[in-house]
Amino acid sequence: EAGVTQSPTHLIKTRGQQATLRCSPISGHTSVYWYQQALGLGLQFLLWYDEGEERNRGNFPPRFSGRQFPNYSSELNVNALELEDSALYLCASSLEGRGGNQPQHFGDGTRLSIL
């Protein structure tokens, strides 16, 4: 069974640019989650998508957005990039996420570096 796949592995951008990160969940999983892992800030929840709908978002500005496609894959968009956006962005998927008892399975992340 293929795990969660993320692309690209690394992404280098400059301030003010826009970045798009992609995630393919495990087959059969309908929920997709995005987390930011920044140095010194730990793992912070960004977004939760389930059945194509945004179910919840963390405490991030609106320039962080995303969507989930009919095949349950997802993309995260970050507009007007700032230096502090440099981080590892992790995508996770699970069976239907409401209820909270389904474990989330993570990809290897996209390393976003802002110059």
Place this chain on the structure above:
Amino acid sequence: AQSVTQLGSHVSVSEGALVLLRCNYSSSVPPYLFWYVQYPNQGLQLLLKYTTGATLVKGINGFEAEFKKSETSFHLTKPSAHMSDAAEYFCAVSDPAWGKLQFGAGTQVVVTP
């Protein structure tokens, strides 16, 4: 709101010694608890989970954890450390209303020969 506290940001153990990583949680509802491991330049790998039922949970790679409601703890143990156990370990509690995992700050484990 849920929260997780991991005691000790760094733990050093000798190869063959007991590994004990401490995790305490706060939750307003019956918690779902998880331990994850992160190796360098990789994502998080699920070690084990507690949802309901038996309070002693066995996971992969010889790890186990015990849910103690009275102590609001979910400590992770492994009887004998291997060099391959060197990694960062995260305890997490699930927030069923919000879908997210609330992670602890992580514990970096170093294994010495």
